[in-house]
Amino acid sequence: xxxxxxxxxxxxxxxxxxxxxxxxxxxxxxxxxxxxxxxxxxxxxxxxxxxxxxxxxxxxxxxxxxxxxxxxxxxxxxxxxxxxxxxxxxxxxxxxxxxxxxxxxxxxxxxxxxxxxxxxxxxxxxxxxxxxxxxxxxxxxxxxxxxxxxxxxxxxxxxxxxxxxxxxxxxxxxxxxxxxxxxxxxxxxxxxxxxxxxxxxxxxxxxxxxxxxxxxxxxxxxxxxxxxxxxxxxxxxxxxxxxxxxxxxxxxxxxxxxxxxxxxxxxxxxxxxxxxxxxxxxxxxxxxxxxxxxxxxxxxxxxxxxxxxxxxxxxxxxxxxxxxxxxxxxxxxxxxxxxxxxxxxxxxxxxxxxxxxxxxxxxxxxxxxxxxxxxxxxxxxxxxxxxxxxxxxxxxxxxxxxxxxxxxxxxxxxxxxxxxxxxxxxxxxxxxxxxxxxxxxxxxxxxxxxxxxxxxxxxxxxxxxxxxxxxxxxxxxxxxxxxxxxxxxxxxxxxxxxxxxxxxxxxxxxxxxxxxxxxxxxxxxxxxxxxxxxxxxxxxxxxxxxxxxxxxxxxxxxxxxxxxxxxxxxxxxxxxxxxxxxxxxxxxxxxxxxxxxxxxxxxxxxxxxxx
Numbered sequence: 001x002x003x004x005x006x007x008x009x010x011x012x013x014x015x016x017x018x019x020x021x022x023x024x025x026x027x028x029x030x031x032x033x034x035x036x037x038x039x040x041x042x043x044x045x046x047x048x049x050x051x052x053x054x055x056x057x058x059x060x061x062x063x064x065x066x067x068x069x070x071x072x073x074x075x076x077x078x079x080x081x082x083x084x085x086x087x088x089x090x091x092x093x094x095x096x097x098x099x100x101x102x103x104x105x106x107x108x109x110x111x112x113x114x115x116x117x118x119x120x121x122x123x124x125x126x127x128x129x130x131x132x133x134x135x136x137x138x139x140x141x142x143x144x145x146x147x148x149x150x151x152x153x154x155x156x157x158x159x160x161x162x163x164x165x166x167x168x169x170x171x172x173x174x175x176x177x178x179x180x181x182x183x184x185x186x187x188x189x190x191x192x193x194x195x196x197x198x199x200x201x202x203x204x205x206x207x208x209x210x211x212x213x214x215x216x217x218x219x220x221x222x223x224x225x226x227x228x229x230x231x232x233x234x235x236x237x238x239x240x241x242x243x244x245x246x247x248x249x250x251x252x253x254x255x256x257x258x259x260x261x262x263x264x265x266x267x268x269x270x271x272x273x274x275x276x277x278x279x280x281x282x283x284x285x286x287x288x289x290x291x292x293x294x295x296x297x298x299x300x301x302x303x304x305x306x307x308x309x310x311x312x313x314x315x316x317x318x319x320x321x322x323x324x325x326x327x328x329x330x331x332x333x334x335x336x337x338x339x340x341x342x343x344x345x346x347x348x349x350x351x352x353x354x355x356x357x358x359x360x361x362x363x364x365x366x367x368x369x370x371x372x373x374x375x376x377x378x379x380x381x382x383x384x385x386x387x388x389x390x391x392x393x394x395x396x397x398x399x400x401x402x403x404x405x406x407x408x409x410x411x412x413x414x415x416x417x418x419x420x421x422x423x424x425x426x427x428x429x430x431x432x433x434x435x436x437x438x439x440x441x442x443x444x445x446x447x448x449x450x451x452x453x454x455x456x457x458x459x460x461x462x463x464x465x466x467x468x469x470x471x472x473x474x475x476x477x478x479x480x481x482x483x484x485x486x487x488x489x490x491x492x493x494x495x496x497x498x499x500x501x502x503x504x505x506x507x508x509x510x511x512x513x514x515x516x517x518x519x520x521x522x523x524x525x526x527x528x529x530x531x532x533x534x535x536x537x538x539x540x541x542x543x544x545x546x547x548x549x550x551x552x553x554x555x556x557x558x559x560x561x562x563x564x565x566x567x568x569x570x571x572x573x574x575x576x577x578x579x580x581x582x583x584x585x586x587x588x589x590x591x592x593x594x595x596x597x598x599x600x601x602x603x604x605x606x607x608x609x610x611x
Contacts, residue, residue: 019062023069030067030075032060034084056088093136100131100138100146101179102172105155107131108165109173126161152374153179175308177205181599184371185309191367193358194319195326196250198309200364202301203249204599209285209294210235210252212568215515216522221530228515229455230289232508232568237484238288239570241495242361246368246599248569253302254353254489256284256295257329261351262488266331269342273331303330303340311338325356353489372597377563379543379574379594382408412540413589415473416581418465424475427577428503431538433471443535446474452531453512454505476505502539502575509537510567541575543594547601547610559608563601566611571596 003025004010012024016036038053055063060077067073077084108127115125124130128143151159155169165173172182181201188197213227238255239248260266260280266273281299285292306326313320324334329351332340358364419426432446443449451457456477463473484496495501516534545563552558565572576592602611 016059018066019059024066025070027067027069028071028073030063030073032063032075032077034060034077034079034087054087056091057084058090060084060087099149100142101149101153104131104143104146104150105165105169105172105179108156112165128161150179153183155179155183171309171312174312175305177201177305180372181205184367184599185305187370188367189309189313189317189319191363192318192322193364193367194309194313194322195306195356196358196364197367198306198323198326199250199253199302199357200246200368202305203253203298204246205305206298206301207291207294208568209249209290209298210568211289211291213515215519215530219529224515225453225512227289228511229508232504232511234288234290235569236496236504236507237487237493240490240493241498241501241570242365243571243574244365244368245566245569245571247361247364249298250364251487251490252288252290253298254357255487256281256299257351258353258487258489259284261329265348266351267343267345267348270332270340273342277331299330303327303332306330307334307340310334322356329353329356368599369597372599375598375601376548377545377596377598378548379545379596380592381412381540381589382544409589413582415471415540416578416589418463418471419473420581422463422473424460424463424473425478426541426581427499427501428476428478429539430474430476430506430509431471431540432474432535433538443532446472446535449532449535450474450476450505450509454508476503479503500575500577502541502573502577506537506539506542506575507567507570507573509535510573513537514567539575540589541577543574543576543592545596549610551608562609563598564609564611 006026012018012027018024034055035052036055036059038051064075067075104127107130111124111127111130114123114130124133127147128140131138131143147156147161148159150156150169151163153168154166155172156163157166168183168186171186172179175182175185181204185194185197185201188194188200191197211227211231213224213231215221215224218224218227235248238251239245240251242248260277263283264276264280266276268276277299278296281296282292284290285295306323310320310323310327313323327334327340328343331343333343333347335341415431416426418424419429430450446462447458454476458474459477460475463475465471465473479497484493486492496504513534513536516530516532519530520534545565547561547563549561550558551561565574567573574594574596576594578590578592582589603609604611
């Protein structure tokens with residue numbers, strides 16, 4: 001960093017990276033809050049969460065050392081000296097706060113090798129014995145949990161120290177991705193869809209390549225709205241109505257590969273292919289509102305993982321043949337040494353994606369369900385109760401969560417009946433009001449708000465109803481048949497306009513609402529640069545999710561875990577519009593249950609909520 005102007009006071013906001021990784025010149029004072037964000041692993045639930053924790057004395061000393069490196073300085077700690085003395089001396093090791101699943105498997109492999117090479121009686125013969133010899137050894141509980149999880153995943157033959165590493169476990173040791181995702185690759189090879197499984201595993205192990213515009217960084221309102229429309233449309237287009245993030249990213253990769261072969265003669269040495277791939281990725285990313293660097297990383301991940309899995313397969317197997325086709329589609333062939341080589345002009349032939357990839361996506365959904373079925377979610381109308389009430393609740397004037405959930409179902413029935421009474425199309429009618437805990441605030445022209453966000457003003461007028469609460473029902477315009485462009489890798493996506501699901505405008509309105517909430521938390525809405533504030537949108541047919549995982553509250557009592565899906569993608573706003581909504585007051589809404597699985601579940605600071 002360059003020296004600051006001596007007549008200017010600079011204030012630097014820094015994360016933990018400033019403790020040891022960088023040196024800022026001319027720092028005269030450090031203000032230490034004594035807090036940091038740390039990933040903690042919940043052993044009982046099997047999920048990790050980013051939590052706010054107190055630092056250690058060593059970290060406090062490092063922070064203080066940022067001042068006084070080039071001139072005298074001071075450190076102001078915003079906590080007492082007595083509290084500082086009670087802090088731990090050092091940060092706990094990662095083995096105490098992170099899952100040990102992969103480390104246990106690696107220790108088991110090493111113990112097997114040591115047992116065959118060394119004959120000394122002090123040499124550990126088991127994974128547990130090896131882990132116990134670490135400088136800061138993990139607890140026996142953590143080791144036992146890792147052993148059980150490895151057995152459940154199938155990477156070891158049984159949940160005991162005498163077990164052996166399975167064929168799946170051998171594959172897990174050869175690829176640098178999550179064990180559960182590796183199991184999907186293994187299952188995909190057994191099911192005859194090795195190329196699809198590798199692509200799915202690669203995109204699940206990479207960062208989201210779609211752009212995520214934020215009003216915190218895009219200060220021009222219209223620019224933000226335009227980018228938000230482009231990003232949301234691209235996500236929905238590649239999802240194709242399948243309501244699956246992995247399949248959405250797979251379709252994105254297939255389109256990238258198809259257009260790569262349409263625009264480029266894919267042959268030549270490795271450097272020529274690499275440069276052609278980068279140029280194509282740049283153009284492709286601009287067209288579909290992608291982050292170019294992340295898209296390049298996803299493609300490179302597919303290439304690396306396909307080669308690693310190919311080396312683990314038998315040369316004459318169906319999986320190896322499929323992976324050869326995938327590698328050729330990326331512009332390479334595997335030579336006699338098992339390394340990549342370019343494609344010569346004589347060896348060039350037209351790429352046929354239907355010979356490499358599975359065309360029936362329901363088969364791939366079955367693969368995802370098999371791979372991640374141990375992380376199961378159930379969705380239904382209305383918010384779920386917070387507690388498992390094993391006994392009847394005591395009389396109280398406070399409304400219980402179970403009563404709140406029942407009231408939300410009643411509200412959904414009232415809204416659907418009102419739509420039927422006013423002859424409003426249920427699928428296309430957006431609901432604004434206080435029912436979801438968010439109000440329309442000072443927005444008087446809801447039609448103008450929808451036009452501002454979605455780009456088209458509703459043709460029908462707003463209907464207001466008052467059923468204990470005031471709601472505004474706004475029917476959105478019907479979509480056109482040619483609304484979604486065909487892809488070169490997929491000609492049609494009929495599920496994009498499924499009558500059981502909500503139109504794309506709901507995703508866009510929901511994303512804009514979330515963005516305004518982010519501005520509100522950052523206290524930037526009051527700046528006056530934004531036309532609209534937080535405007536909550538809802539629909540009675542939107543499903544709410546629960547994670548089917550045994551969870552315990554602070555007192556050990558069982559609690560239900562609410563699941564929050566990321567609303568950036570189509571799966572975050574799943575709905576089921578009833579064929580025959582209740583048309584009369586007092587009519588009951590027919591309940592539905594929808595099942596889903598997730599490759600990754602992240603916990604929050606609240607144990608009754610997962611993301």
